[in-house]
Amino acid sequence: LKAENLENIADLLTSFYSGSVKTLAKIITFVENERPERTEILQQLYRRTGHAYVVGITGPPGSGKSTLTGKITLELRKRNLSVGILAVDPSSPFSGGSLMGDRLRMKEISWDEEVFVRSMATRGALGGLARTTADIVKVLDAFGKDIILIETVGVGQVEVDIIKTADCTLLVCVPGLGDHIQALKAGIMEIGDIFVVNKGDHEGADHLCSDISMMLDMSSSKDIRPPILKTIATLGEGVPELTEEILAYRQLLQKDIETSLRRINKAKEEIIDLLIREISTVVQQKIFFDSSFEESIIQIIAREKDPYSYVKLITESFEKYCQDKFSSISNINPTNLK
Amino acid sequence: LKAENLENIADLLTSFYSGSVKTLAKIITFVENERPERTEILQQLYRRTGHAYVVGITGPPGSGKSTLTGKITLELRKRNLSVGILAVDPSSPFSGGSLMGDRLRMKEISWDEEVFVRSMATRGALGGLARTTADIVKVLDAFGKDIILIETVGVGQVEVDIIKTADCTLLVCVPGLGDHIQALKAGIMEIGDIFVVNKGDHEGADHLCSDISMMLDMSSSKDIRPPILKTIATLGEGVPELTEEILAYRQLLQKDIETSLRRINKAKEEIIDLLIREISTVVQQKIFFDSSFEESIIQIIAREKDPYSYVKLITESFEKYCQDKFSSISNINPTNLK
Numbered sequence: 200l201k202a203e204n205l206e207n208i209a210d211l212l213t214s215f216y217s218g219s220v221k222t223l224a225k226i227i228t229f230v231e232n233e234r235p236e237r238t239e240i241l242q243q244l245y246r247r248t249g250h251a252y253v254v255g256i257t258g259p260p261g262s263g264k265s266t267l268t269g270k271i272t273l274e275l276r277k278r279n280l281s282v283g284i285l286a287v288d289p290s291s292p293f294s295g296g297s298l299m300g301d302r303l304r305m306k307e308i309s310w311d312e313e314v315f316v317r318s319m320a321t322r323g324a325l326g327g328l329a330r331t332t333a334d335i336v337k338v339l340d341a342f343g344k345d346i347i348l349i350e351t352v353g354v355g356q357v358e359v360d361i362i363k364t365a366d367c368t369l370l371v372c373v374p375g376l377g378d379h380i381q382a383l384k385a386g387i388m389e390i391g392d393i394f395v396v397n398k399g400d401h402e403g404a405d406h407l408c409s410d411i412s413m414m415l416d417m418s419s420s421k422d423i424r425p426p427i428l429k430t431i432a433t434l435g436e437g438v439p440e441l442t443e444e445i446l447a448y449r450q451l452l453q454k455d456i457e458t459s460l461r462r463i464n465k466a467k468e469e470i471i472d473l474l475i476r477e478i479s480t481v482v483q484q485k486i487f488f489d490s491s492f493e494e495s496i497i498q499i500i501a502r503e504k505d506p507y508s509y510v511k512l513i514t515e516s517f518e519k520y521c522q523d524k525f526s527s528i529s530n531i532n533p534t535n536l537k
Numbered sequence: 538l539k540a541e542n543l544e545n546i547a548d549l550l551t552s553f554y555s556g557s558v559k560t561l562a563k564i565i566t567f568v569e570n571e572r573p574e575r576t577e578i579l580q581q582l583y584r585r586t587g588h589a590y591v592v593g594i595t596g597p598p599g600s601g602k603s604t605l606t607g608k609i610t611l612e613l614r615k616r617n618l619s620v621g622i623l624a625v626d627p628s629s630p631f632s633g634g635s636l637m638g639d640r641l642r643m644k645e646i647s648w649d650e651e652v653f654v655r656s657m658a659t660r661g662a663l664g665g666l667a668r669t670t671a672d673i674v675k676v677l678d679a680f681g682k683d684i685i686l687i688e689t690v691g692v693g694q695v696e697v698d699i700i701k702t703a704d705c706t707l708l709v710c711v712p713g714l715g716d717h718i719q720a721l722k723a724g725i726m727e728i729g730d731i732f733v734v735n736k737g738d739h740e741g742a743d744h745l746c747s748d749i750s751m752m753l754d755m756s757s758s759k760d761i762r763p764p765i766l767k768t769i770a771t772l773g774e775g776v777p778e779l780t781e782e783i784l785a786y787r788q789l790l791q792k793d794i795e796t797s798l799r800r801i802n803k804a805k806e807e808i809i810d811l812l813i814r815e816i817s818t819v820v821q822q823k824i825f826f827d828s829s830f831e832e833s834i835i836q837i838i839a840r841e842k843d844p845y846s847y848v849k850l851i852t853e854s855f856e857k858y859c860q861d862k863f864s865s866i867s868n869i870n871p872t873n874l875k
Contacts, residue, residue: 238845245843295756466834470844471824475817477852482813485859487805496804505583506808507576514815521823 214497215306215428223342230334244341251340252449253347255362258371260352266432268350272314274442275346283339284345286318287361317452336364362390367448371395374403388414391425393444423451561634561680565590568672572827582679589678589785591685593700596709601735604770606688613782621685624656625699640828642791646866668697674702700728705786711734712741727753729763761789
């Protein structure tokens, strides 16, 4: 980066720290578009992070996640907490992709200066989406948001990766979605710290609650048993209680003896992700135009070599490099860390 | 791998080369489940690959891709070509996930020994799915399949990555799907080598054809202008012509002066993908329990260090390692390769 750019970054950060929402939006765009300046900015911001409480809100389309997110935001505002909302969901009304009615309902929020709403494009960014989300959470955190709500749709791998960013995850269910319990069975239970049965006045809501409860009995590996709450998001019913539960969970986390270990592992995973991403870029750039690589490719296409052995060779050499670099590995007994 | 396992692999391959469909299925399962044996097997198989013609069939849900895949298969069988079908689509009738009617229609295929059908689970494997698909294509190729059809739904990043495996890609459109043209606009045109307007008797089919044609006029960067064909897959109408077009495209590819360069780049990308995957695994394993890494994490959590600078440091060291390893890089002028 040129000196000129670094100066601009300094200006940008001054404006950011003074609370300019416009600059906040600009920096998020830098991160989202992977502009080269982002790394310098994130490096600088990082020291101001660690304050925000990150809450993931996930569930199938039609479960009322967005409405719920809106109502929870209103409750948090009543408690004078500032809120950042990240909607990683193309159908979310926060993304402008949904019914007018929903969007009107969100108006109460959009008039509030202490609520920052950002929707993220999912097309194209897949793969890097979890990484980008984690970085944007840091930006919102450094900006001073007390609570960051991340809304994601569905329960695919990308969503699970995104939700790992959260300190607390709400799994929103609704009665009447046929194969939903099926989805829950497929290992998704584990990501829920709080279960919400929305549309609690619909037929089958109580049945769904007891189904979830039963499944938690069978499979939950958590120290804290996830509570199950009923809400009617459209009417705001049950939302104050849910908000209390969300905030109470934070208290629990802070007291929990396992939390610091969990935080370390989370930080590790995040940094390894970042590292893998950077190293991948280097591999791509360095090898693509290398002449010995070119030769090998020709031999591979001619079936004189096979790609798997070739990759194995390079990987083994890399492994040795890592061994030298992280020489202390063999001295560490993984079980000591537990 | 132990000597015992290697012996088993030799037996497995003997059975595979003799044409055992059961062994073929077993090896595919090894690849799909990332069993350690798979690398040795893929290394061995590789020399027998390079014969199959890989055709991707993609399009939105409800466009009739599966029915079309079935009918194309019947046409290929009439020409005495053996077929492998890979359905990377949870809603495909090949995956058993769809209407009974569709499944019955597929019966003609399932009775044919020269047609091997495999559906792939998309849940969980995301990210690695394109890699796994490419490996399974190699297995089917080595088994002696003349044509491999890959059916994928939609047009997300994962699908685009999968479709890169194909030599020829069919983009299936249908009249009446509102935002479909929108999706086409968003850069997806480029992956289509042949455009199929299915449900060609429905209202708006001709209109859709001319829309596609217009868009190709504006945006196509290909040397060979993709043809647009109308079909009615349920009745088999237009499918013989489409099959001819698919086979003709292969002839074109073989004659095309750019093809060998394209093949080299495709092989490069595939090997770099494989390499990145392997290197990522090494990074993950080596670093996670390293004590200096542990120390840095603690400093990062305490906000004494920031993760971005830390990652940058390691990446720069890695870059230097690559520089030594691929020393010829600086001597290569990328433009010479064109």
